[in-house]
Amino acid sequence: MNRSVRLWVVTIAGLAVAVAFGLAFVGLPSFGGSSHPYRTAAVHAAVAHQTANVVSSVNFDQRGLDTLGEETILFASVIGVSALLRPSQEEQDAGPSDTGRVLGLTQIFGYAVIPLVCIIGLDVIAHGQLTPGGGFQGGIIVASGIHLLYVAGSYSTLDKLRPVALFEHGEAVGAAAFACLGVAGAATTMGFLGNVLPRGTFGQLYSAGSVPLLNGAVGVEVASGAIVLVAKFLDQAILLGPKRG
Amino acid sequence: MSYYGYFVAGAVLLVGVFGMARSRNLVHAVVCLSVSQAGTYVMLLSIGYQRHATAPVFGSTQKPSADVVDPVMQALCLTDIVVSATVTALLLALSLQIAKHHGTTDPDELTALRG
Amino acid sequence: MTAGPATTAVVAIALTLVLLGAIAVVRSEDPQRQAVTLSVFGICLTVLFFVLDAPDVALSQVAVGTVIVPLMVLLAISKIRGGR
Numbered sequence: 001m002n003r004s005v006r007l008w009v010v011t012i013a014g015l016a017v018a019v020a021f022g023l024a025f026v027g028l029p030s031f032g033g034s035s036h037p038y039r040t041a042a043v044h045a046a047v048a049h050q051t052a053n054v055v056s057s058v059n060f061d062q063r064g065l066d067t068l069g070e071e072t073i074l075f076a077s078v079i080g081v082s083a084l085l086r087p088s089q090e091e092q093d094a095g096p097s098d099t100g101r102v103l104g105l106t107q108i109f110g111y112a113v114i115p116l117v118c119i120i121g122l123d124v125i126a127h128g129q130l131t132p133g134g135g136f137q138g139g140i141i142v143a144s145g146i147h148l149l150y151v152a153g154s155y156s157t158l159d160k161l162r163p164v165a166l167f168e169h170g171e172a173v174g175a176a177a178f179a180c181l182g183v184a185g186a187a188t189t190m191g192f193l194g195n196v197l198p199r200g201t202f203g204q205l206y207s208a209g210s211v212p213l214l215n216g217a218v219g220v221e222v223a224s225g226a227i228v229l230v231a232k233f234l235d236q237a238i239l240l241g242p243k244r245g
Numbered sequence: 246m247s248y249y250g251y252f253v254a255g256a257v258l259l260v261g262v263f264g265m266a267r268s269r270n271l272v273h274a275v276v277c278l279s280v281s282q283a284g285t286y287v288m289l290l291s292i293g294y295q296r297h298a299t300a301p302v303f304g305s306t307q308k309p310s311a312d313v314v315d316p317v318m319q320a321l322c323l324t325d326i327v328v329s330a331t332v333t334a335l336l337l338a339l340s341l342q343i344a345k346h347h348g349t350t351d352p353d354e355l356t357a358l359r360g
Numbered sequence: 361m362t363a364g365p366a367t368t369a370v371v372a373i374a375l376t377l378v379l380l381g382a383i384a385v386v387r388s389e390d391p392q393r394q395a396v397t398l399s400v401f402g403i404c405l406t407v408l409f410f411v412l413d414a415p416d417v418a419l420s421q422v423a424v425g426t427v428i429v430p431l432m433v434l435l436a437i438s439k440i441r442g443g444r
Contacts (some may be wrong), residue, residue: 011263032247036293054313055323059324077334226331
């Protein structure tokens, strides 16, 4: 089917879907209403498990199996990108061409901010059960902080200070740690991914049972996964070139 | 205003789908898919929102008996965002390989399967 | 946020900004420009999520949608343009 036929089909189907959406939306409870049955049950269960951040409790305590599934999707995507972007036979390592010049202010600011961003990321991971945050958000913050080395310095600086093999192994360790904590829960009477550690005091750092450990495992996995992903793209864009001769 | 949040979510989804259908570049189509996914996040959070309620995080200033916004919807959105970013990376890697092997990123020119 | 009509107006403005941002991203034809527009759309989404009392989701969106995805889009475009 050629382009104009395809556009007409999409337009007609899109209008039909829009009408269906309209009919469905007027049947929903109105925006900002107050009937949320799952909210009451989730908050009650989170407070019973001494977790101040209810969203972390839902993610790692009440619906931990879904988080394990999503973590596995992340793991599989990184494996897929690593397999797709491996150097093919027509390419060779051309060496980074450091032709750009970084402004002095960018260098100073970048190098000064890198440890701050990494520590903020680790703090967000560690306090996932108390404040908004957790493994997913903190892991991405740490990965972004490490890539400030590329912004403030050059590709060779990043390459020397970021061993990709270490982060590939780190990702596998994070995913395995999550699964092992789940099996440790299954070994007791609470079932797979049950909250087996002592609950602690509400609002203190040591609270919420096994949620901080699961946060740590997810943080390691997400940070390592994001670093490996961007490393594969950087290699393709900067390092590899067509084979000469 | 009773249904504006849902309307915007549906509109963002359809805008992304139209963008994908009209696209002349594979990378542009991947970014339009990312926009459609953002529509689903807006939908989930609009369903969970409650007026005159606060964020579902308790601390010294907010005791556990307060009225909060639905935390289950937020838990669904938050892992969804990170996972869909990695799936976008996979799609970008695929389009990169297509550009290398076929020399073009125009979807209208990529019609034949080549061995 | 417990004030009445001001909160409703802020939510309505944030939703409208998200819709306009989505249209802007889809209408940017050049993928290099689209990466920047996508970054701005990510910031509009972050503001909307914050106004809807979802700080966890806003943190997730600002880190992912403003840094990681536009970076990968720009690197993919750089490789596609340079290699061909």
